[in-house]
Amino acid sequence: MNDMRITERAVDLSETKISARNVQVFYGDTHAIKDVSVDIADKTVTAFIGPSGCGKSTFLRCINRMNDTIDTARVTGDILIDGEDIYDRRVDPVQLRAKVGMVFQKPNPFPKSIYDNVAYGPRIHGLARNKVELDEIVERSLRRGAIWDEVKDRLDAPGTGLSGGQQQRLCIARAVATEPEILLMDEPCSALDPIATAQVEELIDELRRNYSVVIVTHSMQQAARVSQKTAFFHLGHLVEYGETGQIFTTPRDPRTESYITGRIG
Amino acid sequence: MTDMQDQHIASAYDRDLEAIQALIMKMGGLVEDAITNAARALETRDDEMAEAVRRGDAAVDRLEEQINEEVARVIALRAPTARDLRVVLSVLKISSNLERIGDYAKNLAKRASVLTQMQPVGDSASTLRRMAQQVRAMLKDALDAYVQRDEALALDVRDRDVEVDQMYNNIFRAFITHMMEDPRNITACMHLHFIAKNTERMGDHVTSIADQVVYLTTGSMPDESRQKKDRTPFETHGAVR
Numbered sequence: 001m002n003d004m005r006i007t008e009r010a011v012d013l014s015e016t017k018i019s020a021r022n023v024q025v026f027y028g029d030t031h032a033i034k035d036v037s038v039d040i041a042d043k044t045v046t047a048f049i050g051p052s053g054c055g056k057s058t059f060l061r062c063i064n065r066m067n068d069t070i071d072t073a074r075v076t077g078d079i080l081i082d083g084e085d086i087y088d089r090r091v092d093p094v095q096l097r098a099k100v101g102m103v104f105q106k107p108n109p110f111p112k113s114i115y116d117n118v119a120y121g122p123r124i125h126g127l128a129r130n131k132v133e134l135d136e137i138v139e140r141s142l143r144r145g146a147i148w149d150e151v152k153d154r155l156d157a158p159g160t161g162l163s164g165g166q167q168q169r170l171c172i173a174r175a176v177a178t179e180p181e182i183l184l185m186d187e188p189c190s191a192l193d194p195i196a197t198a199q200v201e202e203l204i205d206e207l208r209r210n211y212s213v214v215i216v217t218h219s220m221q222q223a224a225r226v227s228q229k230t231a232f233f234h235l236g237h238l239v240e241y242g243e244t245g246q247i248f249t250t251p252r253d254p255r256t257e258s259y260i261t262g263r264i265g
Numbered sequence: 266m267t268d269m270q271d272q273h274i275a276s277a278y279d280r281d282l283e284a285i286q287a288l289i290m291k292m293g294g295l296v297e298d299a300i301t302n303a304a305r306a307l308e309t310r311d312d313e314m315a316e317a318v319r320r321g322d323a324a325v326d327r328l329e330e331q332i333n334e335e336v337a338r339v340i341a342l343r344a345p346t347a348r349d350l351r352v353v354l355s356v357l358k359i360s361s362n363l364e365r366i367g368d369y370a371k372n373l374a375k376r377a378s379v380l381t382q383m384q385p386v387g388d389s390a391s392t393l394r395r396m397a398q399q400v401r402a403m404l405k406d407a408l409d410a411y412v413q414r415d416e417a418l419a420l421d422v423r424d425r426d427v428e429v430d431q432m433y434n435n436i437f438r439a440f441i442t443h444m445m446e447d448p449r450n451i452t453a454c455m456h457l458h459f460i461a462k463n464t465e466r467m468g469d470h471v472t473s474i475a476d477q478v479v480y481l482t483t484g485s486m487p488d489e490s491r492q493k494k495d496r497t498p499f500e501t502h503g504a505v506r
Contacts, residue, residue, distance in 0.1 A: 221344060248346045250484035257347045262273050 014041035017182060017212040018063060023077035025058050025067065032058045034236040035077075040229075042181075045204060045213045047227035047244065049220055051259065054233040056216045060184050063214065064100035065093045081182065098125050101175030105187040107167030109159030109174070114151050117159040117170055118142060121178040137177055144210075145173025146203045165196025169203060176207070183207060185215040189222060201226050220260055224248050232256045278343055285335050285356050286412075292328040292363045293408040295321065297401055299370035300467065304397035307377035307460065308390045315381075318374035325367035332360040351484065355477040359411070362470040362477075366404070369463040369470075373397070376456045383453045386443050389436065393460055396432045399425070400467045407474040411481070419478035422471065423487065429468035436461045437497045 018040040025033035033055045040046050048056035058067065065086060067073040079086050086096055098121065109117050118138045121127075128134035138155070142148040147169040151162070159170050168188060175183060185204070189197040204226050207213055217223050223230055224244060231241040232253070240247065240256040251257045273279050299318050306315035336353050339345060345353050380390075403422050410418035440454045440461075479487045 220346075224346075249350060251347055260346045261349050262275060262278065263271070 014044045016040070017042035017081065018214075019078075019080040019083075020059075020062075021078040021080070023059070023062060023075065023079060025055070025062060025076075026072075026074045027058075027070065028072040032236055033062070036238045037077075038231060038238055038241055040212060040214060042212045043208055043210070044229060045208050045215060045227040046229045046231065047223035048214065048216045048231050048233060049218075049223045049259070050233035050239075052218075055236040056231075056233040057186055059233065059238075060186055060214060060216050063182065063184055064097050064102055066097075066102070068093055098178040099180050100182045100184060101178065101180035102184045102186070103168070103171050103175050103188045106191050107164055107171050109162070109167050109170050111158065111160055113156045114142075114159045114162070114170060115155040118174050118177045121174060125178055127178065141173040141177040142170075144176050144207070145169045146199065146206070147173060163196070165192050165199055168192060168196065168200055172200070172203060172207075176211075180211065182212045182214065185213065187216055187218060190218060197222070220248075232259060234259070278349075281335075281339050281343065282349065282352055285332060285339065285353070288328055288332050288335065289356055289359055289363070290408065290412065292325060292332070292360060293404065295325050295328070296363050296367045296370065297404055297408075299325070299367055299374075300397050300401040300404070303370045303373040303377060304394040304401075306374055307380065308394045310377075310381045310385075310390075312378050312381050315374040315377040319371050319378075322367050322371040325364060329360045329364040332356060348481070348484075351481045355411075355481045358477050359474050362474050366467045366470045369467050372463055373460050376460050380453060380456055383456075384449075386450050386453050386457060387439070389439065389443075389457050392432070392436055392439075393457065393464065396429060396436070396461065396464050397467075399429055399432065400464055400471060403429070403468065403471045404474070407471050407478065410475065410478045414478070414482050416479055416482045419475040419482075420487065422475040426468045426472045429465055433461055433465040434497055 016039045020036055020038050020040075023033055023036045024031070036055075036059060048060060050056045061067050062075055062079055063081075063086075067075055075087065081100070085091070110120060112120070115138055118141050119128075119134055122134060122137045128137055139148060139152075142151060147166055150166060151157075151170075159167065162170060168191075172183075172188075188204075189200050192200060201222065204213055204215065208228075215223075215226065227244045229242065230244045230247040232239045232247065232251075232255070234255055240251060240253045242252075247256065248260060251260060257263075299321055302314055303318045305311065306318065336357050339353055343349070403425050406418055407422045409415070410422065437458070440458050443450045444454050476487055479485075
């Protein structure tokens with residue numbers, strides 16, 4: 001196939017950050033993820049797409065062991081981050097989640113001030129030795145969340161008082177405050193209007209410089225806009241995984257083609 | 266969702282794509298007729314028929330404009346991907362090819378009108394008509410291949426363009442001979458040569474349509490392995506030593 005990438009989208013230099021091998025997930029008797037193996041690159045936005053119930057969110061939640069919180073969930077296979085098995089007994093899930101930040105569908109700021117929303121993680125993980133350092137972390141995180149200019153004069157105001165789009169960017173700032181290496185986003189824009197969505201998408205593109213970003217989205221156009229790599233899930237299988245331009249122009253699997261072109265299947 | 270389906274969930278999307286492809290077929294039909302009638306007008310020295318071909322080209326141009334507008338709408342409103350994207354991209358290219366073929370047919374008709382005022386040169390008119398018939402048959406097959414998404418037929422059309430190139434080479438040599446024999450043939454031969462060259466170019470545009478069928482069905486363009494059979498750029502016919 002011809003190389004159709006524009007330089008902006010070049011991904012070849014990125015190294016593997018997350019490596020999944022033969023991952024299976026069961027919720028009780030339900031087999032939700034069926035033998036998924038995939039390498040996710042560092043400093044790259046990877047999109048998971050697929051119809052409802054295809055397993056894309058379930059798989060995303062394996063990457064920071066969020067499925068541990070569900071009693072009936074059982075995960076087998078290996079997930080390695082930088083070559084280390086995150087399901088190893090010695091791994092503390094709380095420490096893991098500081099390294100693997102997560103942003104959810106609905107903006108969920110704590111009922112605290114804007115400042116404290118961002119400072120919460122660094123405080124409990126002991127990342128700042130004093131108030132000056134904490135102030136620096138908060139400002140840097142809010143800048144990375146592309147919301148600093150909008151809130152710098154009212155850091156004591158409640159985070160819940162911001163608009164939906166601002167709340168979501170605050171949540172992203174909160175997620176990056178603990179210096180994670182990976183950001184997981186589960187439909188981060190589905191509760192936002194198109195302008196706020198565009199701002200968050202712009203932010204995602206900037207975050208790519210520092211993080212490995214994995215985003216689950218129902219919007220195929222969003223996947224096409226923000227990601228360099230796309231993975232298509234269907235009925236618990238990873239059907240196709242490739243460069244986003246290739247997936248959206250010449251998908252190899254007929255199921256991928258049916259889904260992205262909006263055909264009945 | 267286990268098999269590839271033909272129907273979109275949004276049925277209006279299917280209707281849009283079908284409507285655009287129907288316009289291509291309509292345009293193709295008009296262009297096929299233009300080639301046939303222009304060549305016939307040349308052979309039978311029928312000025313009226315030539316005039317009808319010249320007037321008919323406006324309808325082809327209008328269809329191209331309409332197709333461009335409809336394709337722009339589908340791209341803006343539906344954001345087509347994968348093979349849907351290839352359908353709209355191929356429609357754009359094919360309509361442009363058809364428009365060019367239509368122009369060549371119109372030019373052929375114009376020269377046919379002029380040639381009715383001159384002495385015929387040998388049997389060149391019937392040779393040119395055979396060449397035009399070959400191109401018209403290739404165009405018909407290319408459009409059939411498009412409708413049926415028939416890659417094999419498209420590749421066959423590509424191969425047959427070699428014959429058109431060979432016909433052009435032969436007729437090129439024949440014109441040189443006629444002109445060397447009798448300089449009074451030169452004006453007519455110049456017109457006839459343009460007709461031959463334009464018909465050869467029509468074949469190239471038909472080949473390009475066949476390429477689009479391959480792109481549409483496979484997602485990539487065919488290999489450029491076809492030999493070039495137009496040798497006339499290298500012909501000297503003893504004029505240069």
